[in-house]
Amino acid sequence: MLSKKTKYGLKALCYIARNKGDLPVQVGEIAKSEQIPQKFLESILLSLRKAGFLGSKKGKHGGYYLRKLPSEIIMADVMRVLEGPIAMVPCVSLNFYEKCDDCPDEQKCSVNKLMIQVRDNTLQVLRNNTLEDLSCTD
Numbered sequence: 001m002l003s004k005k006t007k008y009g010l011k012a013l014c015y016i017a018r019n020k021g022d023l024p025v026q027v028g029e030i031a032k033s034e035q036i037p038q039k040f041l042e043s044i045l046l047s048l049r050k051a052g053f054l055g056s057k058k059g060k061h062g063g064y065y066l067r068k069l070p071s072e073i074i075m076a077d078v079m080r081v082l083e084g085p086i087a088m089v090p091c092v093s094l095n096f097y098e099k100c101d102d103c104p105d106e107q108k109c110s111v112n113k114l115m116i117q118v119r120d121n122t123l124q125v126l127r128n129n130t131l132e133d134l135s136c137t138d
Contacts, residue, residue, distance in 0.1 A: 006082040008036045009044045013053070013078065014136035017070045024056070024063030044082070051081040070136060076126035086126065087119045094119075 011034045019025050027045060031038040045064050048054045055067045066073070079086060080095065090098035091106055092115045099106070106112045 003083060005040075005044055006079065008034070008041060009048060009078065009082045010134070011036065012041060012045060012064075013048070013066075013073070013131055014134055016054070016064060016066055017131055017136040022065050024061060024065045026063040029063070047081055048078075051077075053078065053081070066131075070132035071130050073131040074127060075129045075131070075133075076123060078131075079126055086122055087115065089115045092116045092119050094123075 012030050015030050015034055016025050027038060027042055030036065030045075031041045045054060045056075049056055049064065052067060053073055054064045056062065056064050076086065085093045085096040087093035087096070089100065089111065090096060091100045091103065091109075091112055100109075100112075103109050103112070
């Protein structure tokens with residue numbers, strides 16, 4: 001299930017993209033328009049800024065803006081920043097692999113085989129969609 005953090009992060013990115021992504025948008029404006037708690041949104045936007053998706057400007061006309069074009073912001077990258085591993089179990093994660101404690105042999109594990117398919121199909125969708133594809137822009 002998608003966390004509220006990720007849902008709100010995607011909504012905020014879309015809002016910024018709709019508002020001509022290179023102009024700063026204030027956190028309060030995004031929070032009010034998208035009905036996101038402002039303190040929670042500030043934390044989410046900070047994560048997206050640290051990951052390089054957003055830039056920020058301080059001051060009266062400050063706020064957050066996109067550092068990349070919407071067509072360059074790949075959903076798999078955003079999801080990893082906000083949600084963490086894309087894989088549902090650690091033994092099939094490409095970036096956060098861990099052996100499962102309760103599994104003696106991954107090669108014979110039916111759950112592992114199924115979760116590899118789920119991961120691969122999910123990654124295909126997320127890698128082939130950008131912020132632009134979310135209909136964030138006109």
